[in-house]
Amino acid sequence: MTSLRSTATIATMTALVLAATAGCNRESSADASQPTVVLSLSTLNNPFFVELRDGAQAEADAKGADLQVVDAQNDSATQANQLQTADSASTDAVIVNPVDSDAVGASVTALNGSSIPVVAVDRTVTGADVASFIASDNVAGGKQAADALAAAIGGQGQVIVLQGVAGTSASRDRGQGFAEGIAAYPGITVVAQQTAAFDRATALDVTTNLLQANPGVVGVFAENDEMALGAVQALGDRAGTDVQVAGFDGTTDGIAAVQAGTMVATIAQQPGDLGKLAVDAALAAIAGDEVEATQSVEVVTVTKDNVADFAQ
Template sequence: MKKWSIVSVLLALFLILSACSTEKDSGTAKSAGSSGGKIKIGLAISTQNNPFFVTLKEGAQAAADKAGAELIVLDAQDDTAKQISNVEDLIEQKVNVILINPTDSDAVVTAVESANKANIPVITVDRAANGGKVVSHIASDNVKGGQMAGDYILELLGGKGNITELQGIAGTSAARDRGDGFHKAVDNKDGVKVVASQPADFDRAKGLTVMENILQSNSDIQAVFAHNDEMALGALQALDSFGKKDVIVVGFDATDDAVKAVNEGKLAGTIAQKPKLIGEKAVETAIKVANGETVESSIPVELELIKKQ
């Protein structure tokens, strides 16, 4: 009788431990959405000193609020080391998904790999990462946009003239791709020459300074393509100070200031990249990923040439 009592106790303990183990396993298998918890999304953004990325963040926040998700935004202030630290911070906060808008497509690989090791899905936004595992990339086709800008400049020039290119931050996919598209349009065209290509880091003040330096060494310029509107607006200031108001300037992003300049006839055009929509799609995609859904590896956002009607 005593022997059977011991067996019964051992059997009961085995069943209890098995039940606890099963409950634990099923709990870890649940996605953030199915477990009933609030989805927490991290957004490691390159800068909030650029109107484009301010609008992108606003679009992301609106989508998160609508879905009842929590969005944690950390600004790298265009500092690569700070962005890597920001991603580590988001990992520590145990977010469900990390959205990264890289300051540098090569340097950000370290941050992406850190998130990979922590089993946190990564989605890149506007700019790509050159390594690590990324679930999805959400951006406009920057090569196509650069080519649109180049074709438009050729049309306005009538196929003849000298062009200056103001490049974005070296190492970013946006700068590389916009430049590639632009050169596809204008290189090897008779009567057209790119006389200067210099970085101004997507910054208005640097766009002004770089354009002034270019004009001091070569004032024979008929058109300017800037990789973003901030540099384009800086170039306009420089050209105005040199009395060259007839130079064609085309930007990229369609920020409010740029669109206003287009309507006033100061800026010849800008490529609309729709940052609000990019931010919205990024959060919507992150929520799908957090809920265990499959998403496309690349999600494009349409472009549009904005010019004075």
């Protein structure tokens, strides 16, 4: 009897081990089937891209995808290395927000060669194929900013423009839209424009220098809210009184500045929606489904009249 009980015990233990092993294998199989998407962002030192990341992460979690976020820290070489790593790791798809639209082309071409679908978000990729480009209508937004700034300064006076990172489609398109929009106001002259690299601290220095060279300026257009807030710092008490500042992005800080009256307007994007749509496009491309080549997210002019709708 002892021998029979021992045999039964061994059989039971063996069955338990096999069941546990099978369970582990099922879990491994589930993990293996989870699509992996790399999100390469130009920088996370900007609230706009933090919100974009959060929107992408929430959608990836909801859809059961493994989202791996990397920060290029505004360096094209770093981004190239990150995309090469994604390529060598046989990532299922890549979402890229280029540091430089031209420079990233070679890396995306390599991903094309490995049959890894690429989705561009907020900024285009030059010279390579992407499954989809997802962005706000930056040209339209630039025109809206021109209209808001012109209204604030009564259609008269000198203005300066703070440009974003050279080589990015967002900077080119917003600048183009603003130039086209402001041309409708012959009483307004753009007396200076200079890059401040989408950065608040850089914009503080650049604006200070431009104001010294152009003391009659009554308006500032910044191609993102971070630069607009740097201009506000440079202006001090003059912001919102002697000099009107318009930004672009609709970040939390930008909205707060419109509420406070130090910024006259910001063109609100919806970065969370950009991130969500980018993940959806990447997963559709992985599945072999049809993906829209271009997807636009609406931009809205936020002023004191409607800022309460956007304040958190």
